[in-house]
Amino acid sequence: SQQGEEDPQALSIQEGENATMNCSYKTSINNLQWYRQNSGRGLVHLILIRSNEREKHSGRLRVTLDTSKKSSSLLITASRAADTASYFCAAGNNDMRFGAGTRLTVKP
Amino acid sequence: NAGVTQTPKFRVLKTGQSMTLLCAQDMNHEYMYWYRQDPGMGLRLIHYSVGEGTTAKGEVPDGYNVSRLKKQNFLLGLESAAPSQTSVYFCASMKGTQYFGPGTRLTVL
Numbered sequence: 001s002q003q004g005e006e007d008p009q010a011l012s013i014q015e016g017e018n019a020t021m022n023c024s025y026k027t028s029i030n031n032l033q034w035y036r037q038n039s040g041r042g043l044v045h046l047i048l049i050r051s052n053e054r055e056k057h058s059g060r061l062r063v064t065l066d067t068s069k070k071s072s073s074l075l076i077t078a079s080r081a082a083d084t085a086s087y088f089c090a091a092g093n094n095d096m097r098f099g100a101g102t103r104l105t106v107k108p
Numbered sequence: 109n110a111g112v113t114q115t116p117k118f119r120v121l122k123t124g125q126s127m128t129l130l131c132a133q134d135m136n137h138e139y140m141y142w143y144r145q146d147p148g149m150g151l152r153l154i155h156y157s158v159g160e161g162t163t164a165k166g167e168v169p170d171g172y173n174v175s176r177l178k179k180q181n182f183l184l185g186l187e188s189a190a191p192s193q194t195s196v197y198f199c200a201s202m203k204g205t206q207y208f209g210p211g212t213r214l215t216v217l
Contacts, residue, residue: 006150033205042208042211043151043198043200045205048204088150094139094156094158095156095164096141096153096200096202096206097152097167098143098150098152098153100149101149
C-alpha cells in the first residue's frame with residue numbers, strides 16, 4: 001500500500017494566495033520529502049525534512065512534520081501561476097513510497 | 109555529470125514480449141529505485157536496491173524483475189508484458205534526496 005496520502009486531491013487558488021497541502025503516512029520514517037511534477041515530466045525535489053525536525057523553510061516553501069500524528073504539510077506562500085503542478089510527498093526509510101499527490105492550479 | 113538517465117525513452121510492446129529498461133546514475137549513489145506512474149496517479153514503488161548486488165520488493169513487484177550487478181546500473185525487466193503494465197516508468201537514485209530520471213513511456217498492446 002502507498003505510504004504517503006496527500007490531501008486535498010486537487011486545489012485551485014488565485015495567484016498571490018497561499019496553498020496548503022497535507023500528507024499522512026503509515027509507518028515510522030527516517031525522513032519525508034516533497035516533490036513537484038509538471039504534467040508529463042519527471043519529479044523535482046523540493047524539500048526534505050528529517051524525522052527529528054518539526055519545521056523547515058526553503059524560499060516560499062514551508063514544511064512541517066508531526067511524527068506523533070504521522071503527518072506533514074507543505075505550505076506555498078504567495079503562489080504564482082508557475083506553481084501550477086502536482087505535488088507529492090514521499091516517506092519511508094530505505095523504501096521511499098509516494099502518495100497519490102495534490103494537483104495544484106494557480107489562476108493568474 | 110549526467111545524473112540519472114533512462115533507456116529507452118519510449119517503447120511499444122506486444123502482449124507477451126519481454127524487455128529490459130536500463131537506469132544509470134553517475135553520482136555513486138547506493139540506493140536506486142524503480143517506480144511506475146499511471147495517469148493521474150502517484151508513483152508506486154516496484155523494486156528498489158540499497159547497494160550493488162542487492163534488491164528488494166516494493167509495493168507492486170509482480171510481473172517485474174530487477175538486477176543491480178553494477179552500482180551505477182539498475183535494470184528493470186518485464187518477462188512477459190501485459191497491457192496492465194502500460195505506464196510511465198521512473199528510475200531514481202538516492203543520497204539524502206531522490207534524483208529522478210526523465211521516465212520511460214511504455215505501451216503494451
